[in-house]
Structure formats: structure tokens, C-alpha cells
Amino acid sequence: MTDPTSILPQRSIGSSASTAPQSQGDLRTSGNGALPPRFNDVPEPDNNQEYALKEFYHLVRDMLQGGKGWPILRLALAIVVILIGNTIGQVRLNEWNGAFFDAVERRNSTAFLWQLVVFLGIIAFLLFIVVAQTWLQERLKIRLRERLTHLLLDAWLKPNRAYQLSLVGRSGAQPDQRMQEDCRLFAEFTTELGVGMLQAFTLLVSFIGVLWTLSSYASFEFRGEEIIIPGYMVWIAIGYAAMGSGLTWLVGRPLIRLNTIRYAREADLRFALVRVNESAESISLYAGERDERRSLNLVVDSVLQATRRLSGALARLTWITSGYGWLGIVVPILAAAPGYFAGRLTFGEMMMVVGAFNHVQGALRYFVDNFPKIADWRSALLRVTTFRRAATGLDRTIEENRRIEVSRHPEGWLSLNNLSIALSDGSIIIDDATAEVKAGERVLIIGVSGSGKSTLFRAIAGLWPWGAGQIQTPPPEEMMFLPQRPYLPLGTLRAALSYPAAPDAFDDELVRKALERCGLSDFLGVLDENRRWDQSLSLGQQQRVAFARVILHKPRWVFMDEATSALDDENQESMLSLFDNELAGASVLSIGHRPGLEEFHNRTLHIRKTEEGAILLAKPRPNPRKLALW
Numbered sequence: 001m002t003d004p005t006s007i008l009p010q011r012s013i014g015s016s017a018s019t020a021p022q023s024q025g026d027l028r029t030s031g032n033g034a035l036p037p038r039f040n041d042v043p044e045p046d047n048n049q050e051y052a053l054k055e056f057y058h059l060v061r062d063m064l065q066g067g068k069g070w071p072i073l074r075l076a077l078a079i080v081v082i083l084i085g086n087t088i089g090q091v092r093l094n095e096w097n098g099a100f101f102d103a104v105e106r107r108n109s110t111a112f113l114w115q116l117v118v119f120l121g122i123i124a125f126l127l128f129i130v131v132a133q134t135w136l137q138e139r140l141k142i143r144l145r146e147r148l149t150h151l152l153l154d155a156w157l158k159p160n161r162a163y164q165l166s167l168v169g170r171s172g173a174q175p176d177q178r179m180q181e182d183c184r185l186f187a188e189f190t191t192e193l194g195v196g197m198l199q200a201f202t203l204l205v206s207f208i209g210v211l212w213t214l215s216s217y218a219s220f221e222f223r224g225e226e227i228i229i230p231g232y233m234v235w236i237a238i239g240y241a242a243m244g245s246g247l248t249w250l251v252g253r254p255l256i257r258l259n260t261i262r263y264a265r266e267a268d269l270r271f272a273l274v275r276v277n278e279s280a281e282s283i284s285l286y287a288g289e290r291d292e293r294r295s296l297n298l299v300v301d302s303v304l305q306a307t308r309r310l311s312g313a314l315a316r317l318t319w320i321t322s323g324y325g326w327l328g329i330v331v332p333i334l335a336a337a338p339g340y341f342a343g344r345l346t347f348g349e350m351m352m353v354v355g356a357f358n359h360v361q362g363a364l365r366y367f368v369d370n371f372p373k374i375a376d377w378r379s380a381l382l383r384v385t386t387f388r389r390a391a392t393g394l395d396r397t398i399e400e401n402r403r404i405e406v407s408r409h410p411e412g413w414l415s416l417n418n419l420s421i422a423l424s425d426g427s428i429i430i431d432d433a434t435a436e437v438k439a440g441e442r443v444l445i446i447g448v449s450g451s452g453k454s455t456l457f458r459a460i461a462g463l464w465p466w467g468a469g470q471i472q473t474p475p476p477e478e479m480m481f482l483p484q485r486p487y488l489p490l491g492t493l494r495a496a497l498s499y500p501a502a503p504d505a506f507d508d509e510l511v512r513k514a515l516e517r518c519g520l521s522d523f524l525g526v527l528d529e530n531r532r533w534d535q536s537l538s539l540g541q542q543q544r545v546a547f548a549r550v551i552l553h554k555p556r557w558v559f560m561d562e563a564t565s566a567l568d569d570e571n572q573e574s575m576l577s578l579f580d581n582e583l584a585g586a587s588v589l590s591i592g593h594r595p596g597l598e599e600f601h602n603r604t605l606h607i608r609k610t611e612e613g614a615i616l617l618a619k620p621r622p623n624p625r626k627l628a629l630w
């Protein structure tokens, strides 16, 4: 395939000789050698226990860093105090158990009534403690969620990162789910499991002593001799709990992986639904509902399949958790029975043994009872930390690969020096291009569809770092980029016009003039209405909003990627004439196919495909009609 507009000999990527002269405004090729590696394979994390704990440690450390961790630490401290109060109340309640059942056994009505009064006192204390604990726990969940969400938002909304993350594979995918659901789950589970574990620990420490003391009352007869095993009920409780925990670990381990898979599938489903909703108009125009239904069925099936496998694993685990729960009713009584039948334990003391045994083995079995929740917590943790790691490690990942160096041009112009742009598979679409655009020039880039024009536009904007060579740019505050579909934020039209500045950044008069100049005076009356402007304005109107934005911001450099594609000829001319009037002197670099564009520019640069399939930037052909402007 030869291109009549190019004056350069054709060549393929990898050839080293340059045949083109290097002069200002010239796009030249010389061959750039090795291809950069793939950029979209950020490694997935190891799914082991040690890794999860390390990630948890790093995450908590970062959340508590700086003054922002204090509210969390204060709440955690208050919860510790409350938990100690709770444990004291529980020990007292267990003692009351002994006294109360002894009064029942002795048929002592006075003691019985007095114990009822004592009971009311203990319950009032415990009630206060439990309400306070619930309140503090809920506050802690909110604080943790707030901190974590901000941490992820900070990592995500760094310049260019959100876009680049969307290109780096699964670890950067579904930021919505990670910052909404996963952060919420992580905050809730961390609080519930953390408080539960601490409570289990304080109860264990307190009741193990009670159980040890009461164990000395239990004795066995062996060949006529009385045998007392020190703390034997403690050993039974430990053995019983250890067996339960071991079995649970064996049966419940697959839950962690299955949970992770389920969350990922759920996120895929949500993403697919959102995408259908966003593209509802096009889908309807193509009558593509049946096809969408078919694809959605596949995603729904994969969610259900993951949930089915999870429910099977949960049911298997219930054999253990429930079986253990029921055995737990009788095991402490069996353990205390030798002491009771030997007459060394009263009925009340046996009840105390039952209470203490249940607390001890309940605390030891904490892991068993909460296994599904721990699995959920671990999945949420890994999803949050993987995303954060992908976001914060992105710059390093890009650095490790070859990247395009972007810096300031000493004269405030734009220059591309031996620039190569790579795709995700490592292939190069633009190879070793060199060009310079001076202040005040208007340059058009043309090339066949898919030749890399938009990718070059992204590279100049700093969005596309993958490749090699240098781009020198004007000062960032002097540049404005106009993509084909302008971004209109949620909110008022005024906010959309002044974006990214604050909605009230420009005077009413300026805003009015800009709207009128861009043929949008019909919207003067609804400037402050909140609407989905991205849906209610036509693409041509949205493109004119983008030009009105340019009038307000007055950038010295404007980069356009098919920014007039939806305008009729008259409107296109009207918008481009801004650069002869309101924005006279501004430099323009645009990409486009529309007729009429070439006449507006001083120079045309050409992206050309060679026969070998490589794509090169070739020397421009001066636009004869605009030669006078050179």
C-alpha cells in the first residue's frame, strides 16, 4: 500500500536507517529497536494466609498513619474498656447462676427472691454495656469505611491513574465495587471480627480460671482410689474446641477461594448490567435485546454457578458448626457429672461449670463459628488491597516497562522526539516519530482508521505512557484537550461549562456570551438546572459545550480529537473560527477526517501504514492553500 501524500520512503518497524531530514515540523522515522513488554499484566496476589495478614497489616498501618487514625484508635480503645466491663458482667452472671440454682435446689425462697433482685442489677449493667458496645462498634465501622474509601479514592484519582488502571487487567477492574461494597464489607467484618475476637479472648482468660478451680471438685474412682486431674475440664474444653476448629479448617477452607470467585462474578454481572443500561439506546436501535439477554444469561449463570458451589461448601460446613453447637449442650454436663455424682459439686456449681465451660470452649471455637465470615473478610481484604496495590504500584509498573518520557518544552512548544507508542500486547503502532509544533501553529493529524491518532492524542495528554521516546509539552495549565465525546459532569449546565474549574468560576456575562457564541442560547434559561446533560444534549450540542468551555478557559494550546465530528459544516466552521477571533494566537493540534478541516490548519501530519503492517508518522505535506500562513 503506497501513500501518495507521503514523501518518505516506506519502512517497517525495526529498520535502523533514517532517510528523512530532521527539521522543525518534520515527522521522521528511524527505527526504534526492541518492543516494550506488555503493560497489562499486573501480577495477581498470592492467595495464602501469610500474604493476607501482611496485606492487612500494611493496610491498617496506612489507615492509622497521620492524625486521621486518631478517631479510629479512640473508638477502638473505648471498645476495649467496654469489653472488659462486659467480661466482668459475664463472670458475675455466672457466679449468680451458681447461687441461684443452689437456692432452687435448697428450696430457699428468701435466697431465691434475693437472687432475682441481684439478677436485675447484673442485667441492667450488662444491658448498658451491650448498648454502648453496639453504638461504639457501629461508629467504628463508619470511621473505618470512611478512612478506607478515602485511601482508595486518593490512590485512584491521581492524575491519569484511573484511566491507566482501567487498562491494566483484572487487578484494576471494577473500582466501583471495590470502593463501595468491598470497603463497606471490609469495615464491617473487620470491626465485627476484631471485637468478637477480643471478646472471646477476655472471656477465655476470665473463665479458664473459673473452670480450672471448679475442675478440682471433680474426681474419678480408679480401682477404689480417688483420682483428681488438675484442670481436667479445661483440658476437655480445649480438646473439644481444637477438634472443632481443625475439622472446620479442613471442611471450610475452600470457602475463601469460592468467596473470592463469587465477588468477582457479582462484579462482572453488575458491570454488564450497567453497560447495557448505558448503551440502552444503541442496543434498542440495533434490536439487540435478545443478544444482550443471551450474554447476560451467561454472566448470570456464572454468578449462580459460583453461588451454588459456595452454598454446597457452606452446607458441608454446617455439619460441623451445627453438630458442634448441639453437642456443646451436653458435653459440659458430661464433663461436670463425675464431680456432681461424687457429691463434690452442688447443683449450682455444676451450672457454673456449664456456664464457664461454654464460655471457654465458645471462645476457643471462635474461629469455628466465624469461619464463613472470616472467609468473606479475607476476600474483601484481598479485593481492596489488590486494587490499592495496583493503583499505587502503577507508576512503578510503568517505570519498569519502557515508558514515554513527558517533560516541559523549553520554548513552551510541543515536540515529539523518537516517539514510539506501544499497545497492550507489546506491538508498536507509532514508531520513532519526530516532530515539532511551534506556538501559534495549527496542525492537523490525519491517518486511516486505527492508525493510532487517538492513541497519540492520549500520549500527548500523558494518559498513554507505554512506549519509548520523549514528548515535550507546553505548560500543562496552557493546554486543553477536547475528545470526540466531551465529558459533562453530573449537575448543572453551568458546572459542565466551567469544568474542571468550580461552577461559579466565571461571571454570568462571560458564560452567557460563550453560550451564545456556540449557538447554545436556548439553554440560557436552564443553566442552573440539574440534569443528565450528557444524555439530554445531542452529541453536536455537547461538542459545542466543549467549545464554550474553551472560550471560558482560554487555553493557549488546544488539542482536538475529532472534536467537531458531530457538527454540520456551518457549525464546524463557526467553532473553528473561534481560533481566528476569540482565541486568536492559540496553537491547535487536531485529529479529524471531516472535510473542511485541512483548510483551517497550516500543516498536515500524516500517519501512514506500511505494507508490512507497521504504522509510521511520515513527513507532512504542506497544505498549499495555507502556505502563506507558514
Ligand SMILES: Nc1ncnc2c1ncn2[C@@H]1O[C@H](COP(=O)(O)OP(=O)(O)OP(=O)(O)O)[C@@H](O)[C@H]1O
Binding pocket: 167, 423, 424, 429, 447, 448, 449, 450, 451, 452, 453, 454, 455, 456
Ligand atoms: N485501550 C486500548 N487497549 C488496547 N489497544 C488499543 C486501546 N486503544 C486503542 N487501541 C488500539 O490502538 C490502535 C489505534 O487506535 P486509535 O484509536 O489510536 O486509532 P485512530 O487512528 O484514532 O482510529 P479512528 O480514526 O478509527 O478513531 C488500534 O489498533 C486499537 O485497537
